[in-house]
Amino acid sequence: MPSEKSKQKDRVLVLKTEEMARLDAITMSPLVKSFVAGSFSGTCSTILFQPLDLVKTRLQTTITIPSGGSVGMFAIVGKVVRNERLFGLWKGMTPSIFRCVPGVGLYFSSLHWLKTNFCEGQPGPFDALMLGVVARTITGVTMIPITVIKTRYESGVYSYGSMREAMCSIYRKEGTRGLTCGLIPTLLCDAPFxxxxxxxxTQTKKRVPQRYMEGNMAPPVHFTCGVLAGVMASAVTQPFDVVKTKMQLYPHKFTSFYEAVWYVNKKYGPQGFFKGLVPRMLRRTLMAAMAWTVYEQITKSFGMK
Structure with a gap:
């Protein structure tokens, strides 16, 4: 007859085996894999393209100069480097990391779940449109407080010593509304994008011969498809990005989406809705292209493709 100590060891062994099985199941979950792959791709692209996001925000903050001319992208870069040194171009990196890394991971895991449950096979054009909109809406609503902090960090209008200080300051002065200001234009900008x-x-990839989608040619093909997609999507959604920036920087001045739209149009005309288009197009296009390229390669290494 086995002793009580032996039985206890057996029970411990069984419990450890069951726990390891549960951990393996979690680790091997496609949703977790999608989140990890997305977070990694988001880290790479955020660090590399943060200066473009900062320049875009500054352009949208300072629309004109006293002489009546417009402020250019290179003028903004020069001013930042002179006043804040080279690393000033990476101002706002901390909130960008807090927003983009889990945000991109959440986007890709949401997209994977939606495709698995609501779309059989390869999504058609309308399916892909709706999948992207819903996945980004989930991410946008979840990450809006970090988006507000990130925009204010980059603008140069506010001076926060840390993420915690920014969060507490906004909540103390503006309440919950301050941490969610600009949510509607954010969704109108990011979800359609x-x-x-x-x-x-997806439609561009379908038109590429299959032989180019395998082997060493796959990453550059994915990146090229991503660049083309990003250019088209950025141009369509740019006006909402301008309105979002105004609402998040000056919440007391613009209490509604329509107020911000009316102000931009009256003061700067239709061209005001496209300020910052070039750096945003570069940043969003290259960031999305890199994120998808890295994501495609990581998911392939995970055996998900």
Whole structure:
């Protein structure tokens, strides 16, 4: 007859085996794999293209100069480097990392779940559009407080010593509304961008011969498809990005989406809605293209493709 100590060891062994099985199941979950792959791709692209995001925000903050001319992208870069040194171009990196890394991971895992449950096979153009919109809406609503902090960090209008200080300051002075200001234009900007991007990206890939989608040619092909998709999606959604920036920087001045739209149009005309288009197009296009390229390669190494 086995002793009580032996039985206890057996029970411990069984419990450890069951726990390891549960951990393996979690680790091997496609949703977790999608989140990890997306987070990694988001890290790479965020660090590399943060200066473009900062320049875009500064352009949208300072629309004109006293002489009546317009402020150019290179003038903004020169001013930042002179006043804040080279690393000033990476101002706002911390909130960008906090927003983009889990945000991109959440986007890709949401997209994977939606495709698995609501779309059989390869999504068509409309399916891809809706998948991108819904996945980005989930991410946008979840990450809006970090988006507000990120925009204010990059603008140069506010001076926060840390993420915690920014969060507490906004909540103390503006309440919950301050941490969610600009949510509507954010969704109107990001959700259509993601939907259009995914639609253009999947349709462009379908037109590439299959032999180019395998082996060493796959990464550059994915990147090229991503660039083309990003250019088209950025141009369509740019006006909403301008309105979003205004609302998040000056919440007391613009209490509604329509107020911000009316102000931009009256003061700067239709061209005001496209300020910052070049750096945003470069940043969003290259960032999305890199994120999808890295994501495609990582998911392939995970055996998900």
């Amino acid at each position: 993601s939907g259009l991007y995914l639609m253009f990206y």
